[in-house]
Amino acid sequence: MSIENAIEPPVASAVIAEEVERSASWWGRPAGGREVLNVALPLVVSSLSWTVMTFVDRVLLKWESGDAMAAAFAAGTLWFSSLCLPLGITMYTSTFVSQYFGAQRWDRIGVSVWQGVWLALMVSPAMLLAIGFAPSLFDMAGHGPLVREYEVIYFQVLCWGSPAMLIAQALAAFYSGRGKTKVVMVVDSSVAVLNLVLDWCLIFGHLGFPALGIAGAAWATVASLWVKALIYLLLVLQPSHQRDYGTLLGMRFDRDLFRRLMYYGGPSGLQLLLDVAGFTFFIMLVGRLGNIEAEATSMAFSISTLGFMPVWGFAMATSILVGQHLGENRDDLAARATWTSLQFAMGYMAVISLLYVFAPDVFLASFFAGDRTGETRDMVHGLSVTLLRFVAAYNLLDAALMVFSSAIKGAGDTQFVLYTSLVMATSLATLSYLAVEQWQLGVYGCWALLASWVWCMGVVFLLRFLAGKWRSMRVIEAAPATT
Incomplete structure (x- = not known):
């Protein structure tokens, strides 16, 4: 057989495959609607399970007292902030x-996967030390006694x-990273029911x-x-996974791999820390304006978090699909998966935003189920309705922010994400302080500031994605040469 004849069939097959791919529908093509939804939908349910869990916590506590609900939100946000750096790295697994x-x-x-677990075990003692600092931390917030x-x-x-939060996140990466997100959905949903x-x-x-x-x-x-x-540990150590994936x-501690996890995941963790810290600082400052x-x-x-968590599921799916397709050296499919995820996210956010504006009591009713009519109740309700309109004003760009930042992080462009978040989180904290303490802008001025911040972040990450530097990035080492 001649060299030409030996080469022709694979080339012909590649051309045919490319033609089939181009002619496939938006739904059925690679990185199209079906592929994205198969990965994203279980992650949407999984994300919602955690959010529903915390949302119901606050609703039940609101039935106890408004002070308990507000305290749980502020303290829970600060606790999550303390976890963000290691959590962002374990998530990057x-x-x-x-x-x-x-x-x-x-x-x-x-x-x-085990490098993420090792990190979780290393930082756990420091996480427990935060218990002793709690009184001083909340003294600085200046809230009521x-x-x-x-x-x-x-x-x-x-x-x-x-x-447990960190260990579970690292172990869950074994399933989410391979696109086996239904397992993550079942585990997280079951645990959410247990929590309720x-x-x-x-x-x-x-x-x-x-x-x-x-x-x-x-x-x-x-x-x-x-x-x-515990559930994730037992699942990961199944005999079939030990055989096929070396779980x-x-x-074992792999120094080189752990170093790369820290190099790429560290900025991702810092970005999560900075973003959440900025929001936490904002919440603490607004708390100084009064109990209402x-x-x-x-x-x-709380309602905003419940609303955008499905988009967080699409964002996680974007990161996974970008990683998988770049591992195949198909940056074109990675880009297509990102745009497909954005279409889903935007459509969903548009519906949610309309509900926030025209039917806010769909979300607020549960908070006031145990309240009698009164002046304070009416004031809290009226202000909440207005604040949900601010949320609606930034929802679409919030979706763009989450999808595009996840896409470039899935490629390894975490340094840019870190620097951007450092600048923007510092800006949010500084401007929030000035708005409350110096400019006396009140609650509406603070929320207008927050909406503007989200708009800027969404545009920045869109432009970075369009620049395309992420297409040539990889977090894994080159495969060993074969002879």
Whole structure:
């Protein structure tokens, strides 16, 4: 057979495959609607399960008192802020898994997951040390004495769940990075249901449990997080996974791989820390404006979080698909997956925004179910309705921000993400302080500032994605040469 004849069939096959790919529908083509939805939909449910869990915590606590609800929101946000740096790195484990999976290097998947677990174990003692600093932290917030007492209790109890949160996130990357997101959905949803049952028992004292109020809500979350970590550990160590992906043999510290996880994941973790810290600082400052402003802001943010978490699911799917397709050296498919995810996210956010504007009580009714009519109730309700309109004003660009930042992080462009977040988070914190303490802009001025901040972030990440530098990036090492 001649050289020409030997080469022709593969070339012809490639041309035919390319023609078929181009002629396929938006739904059925590679990186099209079906592929994105298959990966994203379970992550949407998984993300919602955690958000519903915290949302119901706050609703149940609101039935106890508005102060307990506001305290749980502020303390829970600060607790999450304390976890953001290591959490962002453990979450980035899924990028390594996805790129190794796309490159068909199965032997590197198990050991990648365990580097995330090792990081979680290393930082856990520091996470527990935060318990002792809680009173001082909330003294600085300047909130009322009862709210401050609740905040300290809620934060200190949640800290016992910090190691479990990090370990579970690293182990979950074994499934999410390979696109097996249905497993993540089932585990996270089951744990959310467990948390809701424990909430009902421990907040109000049902089924023989003591009525612990806000402490009970926190202990319910802690117990659920440890159950979640145990479930993922048992799943990852199944014999078939040990054989195919080295999930047991990979339970070793790999210095080079750990260093690369820190190099690429560290900026991602810092970015998450900076973004959440900026929001936390904003919430703490708005809390100084008064109890009504603090309550309404807590409600608006709780509802906003519940609303945008499905977009967070699409953002995570974007990162996974970008990683997989870049592992295959198909940056064109990585870009297509990003645009497809954005279309889903924008369509969803448009519907949610319309509901915030024209039917806000769909979301607010549960908060006021146990309240009698009164002046304070009416003031909190009216302010919450207005704040949801601010959320609607930035929702679409928030979707763009999440999708495009996740896409470039899935490629490894985390340094840019870090520098951008450093500048923007510092700006948000500084301007929020000036708005509250110096300019006396009030709650509406603060929220207008927040909306403008989200708009700027969305545009910045869109432009970075369009520049295309991410297309040539990889977080995994080159495959060994074969002879």
